[in-house]
Amino acid sequence: MKKLAVFFLALSVAFVGCSDDDSETITIDSSQPTGNLTVQQTGSFVAEGGTNSSGTVDIGTDTQGVQFLRLGSDFETAVATGTVAVYLSTSVVYTPDPMNGNPDLRLVGSVNENGEAFFKLEPTAESKFTHVILWCTSVGVQFGNAELN
Numbered sequence: 001m002k003k004l005a006v007f008f009l010a011l012s013v014a015f016v017g018c019s020d021d022d023s024e025t026i027t028i029d030s031s032q033p034t035g036n037l038t039v040q041q042t043g044s045f046v047a048e049g050g051t052n053s054s055g056t057v058d059i060g061t062d063t064q065g066v067q068f069l070r071l072g073s074d075f076e077t078a079v080a081t082g083t084v085a086v087y088l089s090t091s092v093v094y095t096p097d098p099m100n101g102n103p104d105l106r107l108v109g110s111v112n113e114n115g116e117a118f119f120k121l122e123p124t125a126e127s128k129f130t131h132v133i134l135w136c137t138s139v140g141v142q143f144g145n146a147e148l149n
Contacts, residue, residue, distance in 0.1 A: 035063030043146030053144030
């Protein structure tokens with residue numbers, strides 16, 4: 001009788017623990033633009049630091065008015081060192097100020113593979129940013145820059 005009671009208790013716990021809610025959670029990738037990207041600024045990377053950095057970069061807005069930085073499908077850099085940081089800058093040179101920060105640099109994200117990539121810019125990029133810089137943190141070398149026009 002005890003075994004039967006334990007069986008029914010276990011069975012009831014199993015049913016109480018289950019849910020009728022079969023709804024599936026869908027996550028939308030907010031790092032991808034909605035619809036077409038309307039480009040406002042564009043540039044081409046110039047290789048630095050002995051790398052093969054090349055390709056295009058664009059800043060634009062999607063159909064929802066969200067601003068993105070896009071590395072083009074032709075984007076290449078030396079990713080063998082690990083991750084390369086992507087910065088907006090007010091100059092062609094990466095100039096950090098570790099003690100105080102630098103209002104003339106804004107980290108956008110990082111890449112670890114070549115090809116097209118999107119970075120959502122929230123808040124939107126200020127007009128003072130004139131360049132995109134590729135910075136390899138692991139070796140402390142600027143891998144490239146692109147002037148935005």
